Amino acid sequence: MDGSAAVISSQTEAMASKPPAPAGRARIFIRRLRGGDEVAHLITLTFAASIFLLTVLLVFELFHNSALPRHKFGWAFFFTRTWDPVFENFGALPFIYGTVVTSALALLFAVPLGVGAAIFLAELAPPGISAALTFVIELLAAVPSVIYGLLGIFILLPVLRTYVEPFLKYTLGFLPLFQGPVFGIGFLAAGVVLAIMVVPFIISVSREVLLAVPNDQREAALALGATRWESTWKVVVPYAKAGIMGSIFLSLARALGETMAVTMVIGNTPQISASLFAPGYSIAAVIASEFTEATGNLHVQALIELGLVLFLLTILINGLARVLILATTQRSG
Amino acid sequence: MYSHYSRKITNFLMFSLTGICAVAAVSVLFFILGYLVYYGGRSLSWSFLTKLPTPVGETGGGMANAIVGSAELLGLAAVIGIPIGFIGGIYLAEFGGRTFPFVVRYTADLLNGVPSIVMGIFAYTVVVLPLHHFSALAGGLALGVMLIPIVLRTTEEFLRAVPDSLREGALALGASKWKAVATIVIPAGFRGIATGMMLSLARVAGETAPLIFTSFGNRFWSHGLNEPTASLPVMIYTYAISAYDDWHRQAWAAGLVLLALVLIANVGAKLVLSRGPSPAR
Numbered sequence: 348m349d350g351s352a353a354v355i356s357s358q359t360e361a362m363a364s365k366p367p368a369p370a371g372r373a374r375i376f377i378r379r380l381r382g383g384d385e386v387a388h389l390i391t392l393t394f395a396a397s398i399f400l401l402t403v404l405l406v407f408e409l410f411h412n413s414a415l416p417r418h419k420f421g422w423a424f425f426f427t428r429t430w431d432p433v434f435e436n437f438g439a440l441p442f443i444y445g446t447v448v449t450s451a452l453a454l455l456f457a458v459p460l461g462v463g464a465a466i467f468l469a470e471l472a473p474p475g476i477s478a479a480l481t482f483v484i485e486l487l488a489a490v491p492s493v494i495y496g497l498l499g500i501f502i503l504l505p506v507l508r509t510y511v512e513p514f515l516k517y518t519l520g521f522l523p524l525f526q527g528p529v530f531g532i533g534f535l536a537a538g539v540v541l542a543i544m545v546v547p548f549i550i551s552v553s554r555e556v557l558l559a560v561p562n563d564q565r566e567a568a569l570a571l572g573a574t575r576w577e578s579t580w581k582v583v584v585p586y587a588k589a590g591i592m593g594s595i596f597l598s599l600a601r602a603l604g605e606t607m608a609v610t611m612v613i614g615n616t617p618q619i620s621a622s623l624f625a626p627g628y629s630i631a632a633v634i635a636s637e638f639t640e641a642t643g644n645l646h647v648q649a650l651i652e653l654g655l656v657l658f659l660l661t662i663l664i665n666g667l668a669r670v671l672i673l674a675t676t677q678r679s680g
Numbered sequence: 681m682y683s684h685y686s687r688k689i690t691n692f693l694m695f696s697l698t699g700i701c702a703v704a705a706v707s708v709l710f711f712i713l714g715y716l717v718y719y720g721g722r723s724l725s726w727s728f729l730t731k732l733p734t735p736v737g738e739t740g741g742g743m744a745n746a747i748v749g750s751a752e753l754l755g756l757a758a759v760i761g762i763p764i765g766f767i768g769g770i771y772l773a774e775f776g777g778r779t780f781p782f783v784v785r786y787t788a789d790l791l792n793g794v795p796s797i798v799m800g801i802f803a804y805t806v807v808v809l810p811l812h813h814f815s816a817l818a819g820g821l822a823l824g825v826m827l828i829p830i831v832l833r834t835t836e837e838f839l840r841a842v843p844d845s846l847r848e849g850a851l852a853l854g855a856s857k858w859k860a861v862a863t864i865v866i867p868a869g870f871r872g873i874a875t876g877m878m879l880s881l882a883r884v885a886g887e888t889a890p891l892i893f894t895s896f897g898n899r900f901w902s903h904g905l906n907e908p909t910a911s912l913p914v915m916i917y918t919y920a921i922s923a924y925d926d927w928h929r930q931a932w933a934a935g936l937v938l939l940a941l942v943l944i945a946n947v948g949a950k951l952v953l954s955r956g957p958s959p960a961r
Contacts, residue, residue, distance in 0.1 A: 387858030391771035394764050395784045398828060402787040405825075408805040409798070463701035471695050472702070480706050482950065487709045489946045490939060491886025493913045494712065497920050497935050501928070502715055546705050576691040604795025606889040607913075611921060631797050631889070638804075638893045654801045658794060665793035 406658075413652035415645050424652065430617040430633075432642050437649040439656065441617040445534070445627040449609060450602045452538025452623070453545050458595055460542075461549030462584075465591075468550070469557035470579045481554060488547040496611035499540045504531040504612060507539070512624055527622035530614065535623040537613040541605055545598040552597060552672065556590030557583060593671030600664040604657060606631035630657050712939070720936025723929035729937075733899050733915075739926050743934055745901050749816070749909040753895060754885055756820025756905065761827025762877055768828070769835025769873075774861050784832075792829035799826055800890030808894060816902065816909040819895025823884045830883065834876025838869040875949040882945035886938060888913035912938050 379385055416424060416437060427438020464484075468477045508531030519525045560583050568578035584591070614626020615636055630653050641647040731742030768788075772781045803822035808814055842865050850860035866873075891897075896908040897918065912934055919931035 382856050383859070384857045387861070388771075388775045391767050391775050392780075394767035395771040395776070395780070397764055398768055398784055398791070398832065399787045401825060401828070402791055404806070405791075405794070405798075405802045408802055412801075412805045412809075460701050460705065463698040464705045467695070467698035467702040471698065480702060483706050483709055485950075486943060486946055487705070487712075489883065489886075489942055490709075490712060491888070491913060491942060493886065493888045493916050493920075494716070494935050494939055497916060497931060498712060498715060500920055501719075501932075543708055546708075550702075550705060574687050574691040576694045577687070580694070600793060604797065606795070606797045607917060611917070631795060634797050634801070635889050635892055638801075639896065651801055651805070654798045658798045661793050661795055662790060665789070669789070 409651065409655040409658060413648050413655050416649040416652050419645070424649075425656075428619060432637075432646050435643065435645050437645070439630075439653060441619050442628050442630040442633050442653060443656075444619045445537075445613065445629040445632070446603060448534050448623075448627065449537040449541055449613065449629055450599055452534065453541035453602045454595060454599060456539065456542035457545045457549055457598065461546045461594075461598075462553055462591060464546075465550045465553035465557060466579060466584070469554045470575070470583065477554075481551065484547045484550050488551070492544065492605060492607040493611075495540055495544055496608040499536065499608055499612040503539060504536060507531050507536055511535075516624070523621040524623050527620070527624050529624050530626060532612055532614040533622075533624050533626045534613065534620075537609045537627075537629070538623075540608045540612055541602045544605060544608060545602050548598045548601060549594050552594035553587075553591050556587045556594065556672070559590070560586050589671045589674045593668045593674075596664050596668035596671060600661045600668060603664070604631055604661050606635045610635050630654075716932065716936045716939055719929075719932040720934075723933040724936060725933075728930065728933050732901070733910075736922075736924055736927070741926075741930065743910075743912065743915055743930065743937075745898060746910040746912045746915040746934065747937070749895070749898065749902060750885065750912040752816055752902075752905070752909060753819045753823055753891070753911055754881055756816060757823035757827055757884055758877075758881060760821060760824030761880075762831055765828045765831025765880075766835050766873070766877075769832045769839065770861065770866070772832070772836045773839035774857075774865070785836075788829040788832045791825065792833075795889075796822075796826060796887050797889040800892065800894055803890060803894045811906075813906075814894060814896035814908040816895050816905045816907065819891045819909060819911070820905070822890035822894050823887060826884050826887065826890070827880050830880035831877055834880070835869075835873050838872030838876065839865060841872065842868045872953060875952050878945055879949045882942050882949070885945075886913055886942055888917050892917070 420427070420437065424437065425439050425443065427436070428440045429436050429438050430441060431437070468481055472480065508529060512525075512529040512531070512535065515525045516529060564582050564586055565578050568582040569575070573581070609629050610632040613629060613632055615628055615632060616626040617628045617633065618625065620627065634650050634654055634657075638647070638650055641650060727740060728742045729747065730744050731740065732745055733743065734741030768784065772784060776784075799822045802825065803818045807818035807821055811818075846864050846868055847860055850864040851857070855863070891911050891914050895911060895914075897914050898908045898910040902909040916931050916934045916938065919927040919934070922928070
């Protein structure tokens with residue numbers, strides 16, 4: 348009897364000594380907080396926001412750490428041919444040239460090959476074979492760049508040096524494109540390696556875009572008496588043209604940023620030359636090669652400015668690519 | 681006017697051409713595998729996998745530190761990149777509204793398109809410059825940031841693929857939203873999410889460019905995350921462009937190891953994914 352009274356009285360005391368319950372809205376807030384949903388929302392929101400903040404930080408760091416050459420050279424940086432670490436005179440033109448030439452070559456080789464293969468996989472191949480071949484081609488996209496470079500150096504370069512380039516020089520040597528000494532390394536080698544790396548992307552995106560074309564288009568063409576090739580080439584491909592262009596832009600963006608395979612076969616010489624046999628340099632290749640050996644702050648920051656240029660260029664082209672691909676897939680919807 | 685016959689010939693010719701293109705594209709992979717197995721297999725040995733690199737001129741060195749270093753870097757990248765990508769993906773799929781998820785998705789796509797070498801510059805400016813030395817931390821950060829967009833996209837995609845009936849059932853039984861997501865929706869989509877994580881790790885495992893000036897490389901074991909660390913792709917690059925035959929042989933062997941790991945991860949992931957988005961009932 349005594350004990351229970353003591354328990355009851357102690358409980359009353361405890362209740363009396365608790366702080367007064369919070370008023371109306373605060374109570375609801377605390378109850379919802381305890382429910383956990385608001386907290387979960389907040390936590391997941393924070394993680395998602397950190398992605399946005401990371402990107403902002405990335406852009407800031409690129410700008411901040413390229414301040415020296417931007418102030419010293421200004422826009423002339425993009426039109427200067429010299430890259431002279433000794434006298435600290437830096438110009439981006441050789442690298443922009445090299446990047447443009449190798450990417451153009453890569454697309455020149457990869458687009459016919461890729462679109463052709465995509466047409467085969469989307470239009471002609473039976474679904475089982477198409478799926479199996481696409482599986483293999485998507486595996487190609489997963490091969491690391493440095494392995495392409497390894498094969499480039501030891502397998503492709505000897506072939507280019509011994510057979511392909513002398514042959515081109517013999518037959519087409521009147522063009523400035525195919526003049527000059529034959530080293531093996533150079534713009535042509537880099538273009539070929541890039542083309543091989545970029546083909547899987549063209550194939551897989553173009554194939555999906557072609558498969559998204561509604562069947563009515565094909566059937567209408569066939570009903571009008573076209574052969575299967577005519578229906579494909581004159582009806583289906585033009586319908587999917589925007590998407591295929593999108594895949595080409597995507598591959599271009601990929602080729603621009605490709606570093607290792609290009610560095611290993613392009614010859615790493617900052618020069619502008621009309622000949623495809625000549626060694627050259629690309630933006631990504633010079634950053635990879637010279638960054639750890641850069642002499643002085645201006646040199647490092649000039650390389651970072653090149654990185655900024657590459658960054659902006661790839662964003663632009665990726666954005667264009669996505670708009671184009673979206674346009675096709677929405678149109679057939 | 682084309683005759684009927686010539687149109688048929690054109691049909692046959694052009695489709696044969698496209699077939700040749702497809703076969704050529706596919707055969708590249710077999711060429712790559714073939715050369716790597718042939719040249720790499722000859723130099724692959726137990727000492728390659730367990731010994732440290734020896735000075736130039738001495739044969740018999742290995743890449744043990746590079747293999748362990750790559751594993752370290754991948755682990756670090758996973759710790760940095762996977763939680764952000766995973767939880768961000770949960771936000772996009774379950775909790776988000778209209779504008780902010782759009783912004784997040786847009787910046788994630790932006791990050792995805794950034795060339796890996798620019799990621800390396802980012803990690804250099806954020807970690808290497810303040811610390812005044814190369815470190816595995818910097819390399820892990822570069823790789824981790826590259827992981828984020830991929831993990832984000834796969835998490836969102838597989839969470840969205842979970843049918844609404846599961847969510848509604850959990851809510852109807854009285855679970856709060858976060859409990860429904862954590863205990864019902866995520867496990868339902870987890871196979872796809874996990875394979876997406878594995879694929880992203882496989883992709884990042886082969887990256888060389890961001891590591892060249894962040895984790896830099898090491899001829900010996902690295903002690904701790906604050907030291908320069910050797911990694912398999914950087915070793916392949918360094919050895920391949922060197923002038924020494926023994927190093928070339930080791931580069932082939934390392935290439936075989938790297939490609940084997942990457943391909944196994946990719947093939948495994950694709951096979952698991954092809955069995956459907958949710959476990960069979």
